[in-house]
Amino acid sequence: MPWFVWVLTAAALGVAEFLTLTVVFGLLAGAALVAAVVAGVGIGLLGQLVALGVAAAAGLLIVRPVALRHMAQAPLSREGSDALIGKRAEVMQEVTASRGLIKISGEEWSARALDENLVIPVGAVVDVMGIEGATAVVYPRELLP
Structure with a gap:
């Protein structure tokens, strides 16, 4: 049941993201879900950790800068x-x-x-x-x- 531990970790990181709105915890929660899928397929702990690391790095290096740039933009029109x-x-x-x-x-x-x-x-x-x-x-x- 290692996949269940990853799902619980993802849920905890999701709650942390909800409370802080930093984008980082949300991306790490997504990486934990990737690790849960890898664990569910039956790959060992080393594979799960590699999947977690690759997904977290991809999120933090690719998705986070785009999300921060998008959040920093002023609204196009005032109402x-x-x-x-x-x-x-x-x-x-x-x-x-x-x-x-x-x-x-x-x-x-x-x-x-x-x-x-x-x-x-x-x-x-x-x-x-x-x-x-x-x-x-x-x-x-x-x-x-």
């Missing part, structure tokens, strides 16, 4: 209110540090100025610097560097 950050808007009602109204992509949003000392007049063009709840935090385009 919801996050998609409004960086957009231009027009001031519909004077914007101060505490209140105001802007029009972004045809929609009216409550707004406040990023700088507490700014008063942005009606008709000014602003950039959306952030979203706090249902309020856009804006800054005038002409003051941007």
